[in-house]
Amino acid sequence: MTQRLFFDCDTGIDDSVALLYLLARADVDLVGIASTAGNVPVDVVTTNNLAWLELCGRPEVPVHVGPAAPLVAELMTTEDTHGPLGVGHATLPTPTSTPSHLDAPDAWIEASRTHDGELVGLVTGPLTSLATAIRRDPALPARLHRLVIMGGAFHTHGNTTPTSEWNVAVDPEAAAEVFAAFGTDGAPEPIVCALDLTEQVVLTPGHVVRLSAAAGSSPLERPDPGDERGLRSVADNEIIRHLTDALRFYFEFHHDHDEGYIAHLHDPFAAMVALNPDLVTTIPARVDVELVGTLTRGMTVADERWMSPLGPNARIATATDLDAVFHDLIETIGAFVRNLRHAPA
Known part of the structure; x- marks a missing residue:
């Protein structure tokens, strides 16, 4: 059954992989992409989304430009993590x-x-x-x-401050408003994929080798910590080449x-998780965001533990089958890229 999905992202290296996965799923109707400022400014996010769509033969998917800044705070970006253009060492074609x-x-x-009633929302950037x-x-x-949010850190350290995860740290007010809007009046409880679980989803160079092979790309990509910094891919498959250049930057970071x-x-x-909630075990919780703490x-x-009289407004993902996750990710993107390469012009 086709799932209609709206994707809100701040593309971003791992957002790029997420977009490729969504495009690779034949059962997904990607009804639109929201470009939200975060990893890089909103104009760069938008360009990256348009470029990936064209590379994948899907220029008809609408890309929508979000606010240039968070609700209250000034925008902070993280080019040190994702590269000056958000895609690591990759140089995507100009859309x-x-x-x-x-x-x-x-x-x-x-x-x-x-x-109405059938849209799956997915947010992998700030909630602005x-x-x-x-x-x-x-x-x-x-x-x-359904709504799935990548964000937050509950029983682990933050990755932006000692207590805050990046997407929430960029726009805490937006995150607080979104969580407050769910769990009542018929709104579903969002599934929250926080650092507690997502930092267990560890990509290694071996996974890149497997992806390159699944895509039929040559030569096989074998990133190694001994490689010269910024080494560029020579893969004959354009998407694998750009993806490897992006991921190599991520490995280096x-x-x-x-x-x-x-x-x-x-x-x-x-x-x-947005497409298959059964992929994760979840627990109900009332989630809120601290807005004024100095630290x-x-x-x-x-x-x-229901210390508040308010009921749950979210379900926090706590466990998954990591082997199944990587098998699906690699086989789905690999087959898509292989078939795209051999599709008639």
């Missing part, structure tokens, strides 16, 4: 298509009205666009079939921060 005239918040509203949409149309949450020559695939994992601004707080 010929242009973004939709409809901005990202209004696109959220329109998609939820057009597909969705929060703005809910401000314009408070009934929006109740029209969603994690290696520089003493995490190993690996990469955390936060966003592709959330995309997989804890942007911290996600989960009431898992």
Whole structure:
């Protein structure tokens, strides 16, 4: 059965992998993409989304531009993690298509009205666009079939501050408003894929070898920590070449921060959960965001023991089958890229 999905992202290396996975799924109707400022500024996010869509032969998918800044805070970006253009060492072709005239918040509203009760929402960046949409149309949450959010850290460290995860840290007010809007009045409880679980989704060079092989790309990509910094791929498959250049930057970033020559695939994992919630075990919780703490601004707080009279407004993903995750990710993207390469022009 076809699932209609609206994707809100701040593309981003792992957002790029998530987008490729969504495009690779034949059972997904990607009704729109919201470009939200985060990893890089919103114009760069938009360009990356348009470029990936053209590379994958899907320029008809509308790309909507979100706000240029968070609701309250000044925008912070993280080019040190994702590269100056958000895609690591990759140099994507300049897209010929242009973004939709409809901005990202209004696109959220329109998609939820057009597909009332069946739309799956997926957010892998800051929640600015969705929060703005809910401000314009408070009934929006109740029209969603499901919402999956990549963000937060509950029983682990943050990755931006000691207590805050990146997507929430960029726009804590937006995150607080979104969580407050769900769990009541018929709105579904979002599934939250937080660092507690997504940092277990560890991509290794071996996975890149497997992906290159699944795509029929030559020569096989074999990233190694001994490689010259910034080494560029010579793969004959264009998508694998760009993807490897992006992932190599991600490996280098994690290696520089003493995490190993690996990469955390936060966003592709959330995309997989959006399409198959049974992939994860979840627990109900009341989730809120600290907005004023001197040391804890942007911290996600989960009431898992009902200390508050308020009921749950989210389900936190706590466990998954990592082998199954990587098998699906590699086989799905690999087959898509292989078939795309041999498709008639």
